[in-house]
Amino acid sequence: MALFSLLERNIPFFRDTVRPALDGACDGVQEGLRSLVGEKSAVAFRFCDFVEGAWLTIELTVLAVAIGFLFAVPVALARLSRNPLLRWPAFGFMFYFRGTPLLVQIFLIYYGAGQFVAELKSVGLWDGFFREAYFCAVLTLVLNTTAYSAEIIRGGILGVPFGEIEAARAYGMSGVKLYWRIILPKAARVALPAYTNEVVFIFQATSLVSVITLLDLTGIARDVISDTFRTFEVWIFVGLTYLCISYLILYGFKRLERRLMRHLQRHSERTSVPRVSHAG
Amino acid sequence: MIDFKGYEWVFWEGLQVTLSVGLATIPVALLLGLLGAWGKLSRNPVARLVAGTYTTVVRGIPELVLILLVYFGLTLALQDLASWIEGGASTVDIPPFPAGVITLGLIYGAFATEVFRGAFLAVDRGQIEAAQAFGMRRSLALRRIVLPQMWRFALPGLGNLWLVLIKATSLMSIIQLPELMRMTDVAARAVRLPFTFYFGASLIYLTITIISIVVLQRAERWANRGIRRA
Numbered sequence: 001m002a003l004f005s006l007l008e009r010n011i012p013f014f015r016d017t018v019r020p021a022l023d024g025a026c027d028g029v030q031e032g033l034r035s036l037v038g039e040k041s042a043v044a045f046r047f048c049d050f051v052e053g054a055w056l057t058i059e060l061t062v063l064a065v066a067i068g069f070l071f072a073v074p075v076a077l078a079r080l081s082r083n084p085l086l087r088w089p090a091f092g093f094m095f096y097f098r099g100t101p102l103l104v105q106i107f108l109i110y111y112g113a114g115q116f117v118a119e120l121k122s123v124g125l126w127d128g129f130f131r132e133a134y135f136c137a138v139l140t141l142v143l144n145t146t147a148y149s150a151e152i153i154r155g156g157i158l159g160v161p162f163g164e165i166e167a168a169r170a171y172g173m174s175g176v177k178l179y180w181r182i183i184l185p186k187a188a189r190v191a192l193p194a195y196t197n198e199v200v201f202i203f204q205a206t207s208l209v210s211v212i213t214l215l216d217l218t219g220i221a222r223d224v225i226s227d228t229f230r231t232f233e234v235w236i237f238v239g240l241t242y243l244c245i246s247y248l249i250l251y252g253f254k255r256l257e258r259r260l261m262r263h264l265q266r267h268s269e270r271t272s273v274p275r276v277s278h279a280g
Numbered sequence: 281m282i283d284f285k286g287y288e289w290v291f292w293e294g295l296q297v298t299l300s301v302g303l304a305t306i307p308v309a310l311l312l313g314l315l316g317a318w319g320k321l322s323r324n325p326v327a328r329l330v331a332g333t334y335t336t337v338v339r340g341i342p343e344l345v346l347i348l349l350v351y352f353g354l355t356l357a358l359q360d361l362a363s364w365i366e367g368g369a370s371t372v373d374i375p376p377f378p379a380g381v382i383t384l385g386l387i388y389g390a391f392a393t394e395v396f397r398g399a400f401l402a403v404d405r406g407q408i409e410a411a412q413a414f415g416m417r418r419s420l421a422l423r424r425i426v427l428p429q430m431w432r433f434a435l436p437g438l439g440n441l442w443l444v445l446i447k448a449t450s451l452m453s454i455i456q457l458p459e460l461m462r463m464t465d466v467a468a469r470a471v472r473l474p475f476t477f478y479f480g481a482s483l484i485y486l487t488i489t490i491i492s493i494v495v496l497q498r499a500e501r502w503a504n505r506g507i508r509r510a
Contacts, residue, residue, distance in 0.1 A: 108479060112474045207344045231291070
């Protein structure tokens, strides 16, 4: 729990009041579950661990998506730039991270850093950063989602009708103002459905961090199974948890999409049930 | 050139297994995808429910979790079955290759379902009506009119699936299948050059991706021959 330990170290109120309260609540639920279903259930027995694992999964997703988005916009702009010094590095970065498996990327950064301990130590990046599986996981997820998101944003920008850009130019807009007022808002609407899929994808992809020893939801599941051998119960519980969160994310983004597209809906449609799109 | 200390062969051995798993998965995924699309578009509510549940569940759960669930779950289920039949405790080991093909086929069958469903709906309705007007039954119209044209619409989606699938085979290293990632891992630990070896492996995946993209582009051009473009 890197975020929790950071909060605990820096905010006394969090350490003395919030954390014990959260722990207490969790323990209470766990006790309740144990008395309800008995000691036989591995999920009830280790419920608090599962909650912590789910928290780490969500934390990694939020960090990767937030930081990745911040990087993705400039990378997408660089990819679209006419300057080859900007375009080619952006293309190479995106192509590499989209063309290789995430598992290889995670191993490359976490285990690969071990090949350069002396060099990393000399620049002070070893002890606080590359030695920790947590930071390596965040870095890899960020790089990966940046590449995919940049491609989606690029598609969105290319999807802006040229007439709108022409009209904005006729109004005297150019450069930053043209991008900020016309191109990026339109591109965001065009790109949103694909970006939704990317968020769900990166949420599911966080399960890979369990292979570099992190105890996310999948990591906890493997740990509990190796203790209790209750394979089916644990995987089905964990699978359903992932399923629920995946569809919660989809639902949240559908709401956002409807909000952003409000101006395109006729009044009668606004009150009716929205058509559900199953397009992958 | 990068120095792999005489361990270049692990890439070659691993690459063969990676490509075999990927290629062996395709027919399984296509079959499940066609079945799923048929179920989703069927008038039978049970078929719709089964197909809908299948794609919802598979697409909502991480591949790694599904792989571990199917691999260890299948092993346990077979073990229980075997001890129930034989009446004693017995151990069953599923070889990782078929286990990997089954799991990946199950996962990518769900994604192929969506591709086929979209492709089916993309075929011009008027042509199906015309086929009916000619007196063709649904099955005949499906075989003669819809299926041959579906491929053209399905090809881009299936191509994307292949690109994702070949990268997902790296997850098979976790169930000890000696594919590219697993072999690289072994060599990287033996020589203690993790960055060099994982980077080498990543370049091989990149090469597979590049070749696949070129082949898929050609296939799409071939499938679209004779189609007028605006």
